[in-house]
Amino acid sequence: MEIEVSSVMHLMYVSEIQQEMYDSAQRRGTGIAKRSIEYLSKKILEGNAVIASENGEWVGFCYIETWSHGQFVANSGLIVSPKFRERGAATLIKERVFQLSREKYPNAKIFGLTTGLAVMKINSDLGYKPVIYSELTQDEEFWNGCKNCVNYEILMKKERKNCLCTAMLFVPEKNQNKEAAVSQPEIKLNNDKESSISI
Template sequence: MEIEISSSIHLMYVSEIQQEMYDSAQRRGTGIAKRSIEYLSKKISEGNAVIATENSEWVGFCYIETWSHGKFVANSGLIVSPKFRNRGVATLIKNRVFQLSREKFPNAKVFGLTTGLAVMKINSDLGYKPVIYSELTQDEEFWNGCKNCVNYEILMKKERKNCLCTAMLFDPENNKTNSVVNNQPENQYNNEKESHLSV
């Protein structure tokens, strides 16, 4: 399995990725911000995504979004093809996209909203901390992405102060002594890397 920073050679996978994002959200009954083929294609072409492939099949995907003029970065749209789930692929992709985010935007706060326990664990291992929603970007465009979520009404009733998602934030100011590598669960990462590269 290869995990790479995306480029135009990966555009062949964009329709499958978009469809799986939609299907996965439907199965889980949670909202993933709907993204167009054009939007995802741009992320892929600009190298603002990470894609995992194996034998010319897409395995997993995640992309970077910036908010508040680059002060905040979100790693969004994390998805793994059903065929490759439960093998630690999400952890490997999340580690790589986090590293890419830190390389491209070293001073930005990296954040996410999730209802998934597995993603919370990955984020925690990378140095994210649970925070209240006011600690996140207040960029209207970001919050508009929640409109596709089944819980949007709850979010608005609570005046965007909280919802069913847990907000998590990595603040580089609080992690200056830790490099990106030190924030990764080294033994777990290495074990997963070895076992999944030989799949």
């Protein structure tokens, strides 16, 4: 399986990807924001998506969206072809699109809304933490994307403070400090009071 940043050569998969997004939402009875062929094609052409493929077939897909003038990034539309499920593809795709987001928008907060336990676990492993909705982007365009969701009425009744989705957020500064602390050499004192550094 190959996982690549998208380019014009991946446009051949866009119709299948869009159809599987729709079919998957119908099967699960959950709302995945509906995206047009044009919108998904634009993400692919901009290199703002990750596509997994194997022997000429698409395996999975996920794309980047930016909000609040690049202060927030969402990794959206994660989908794996039914034929390739249960092989760890979703985890690998999420890891790669997360890495791409960090490369393109190193200072942005990365967030997601999901009802899926598997996605919550992947996000948690990447350093996301559960948060309240007020910590997410307040960009109207983002929340308009929820209109296609079967739970939109619940979201609006709760004044966009919560819904059935769990909000998760990755904050770069907090995670950079943690990573820096881990990479510092440990200094120990020997019995003879000379210091030694173990790395």
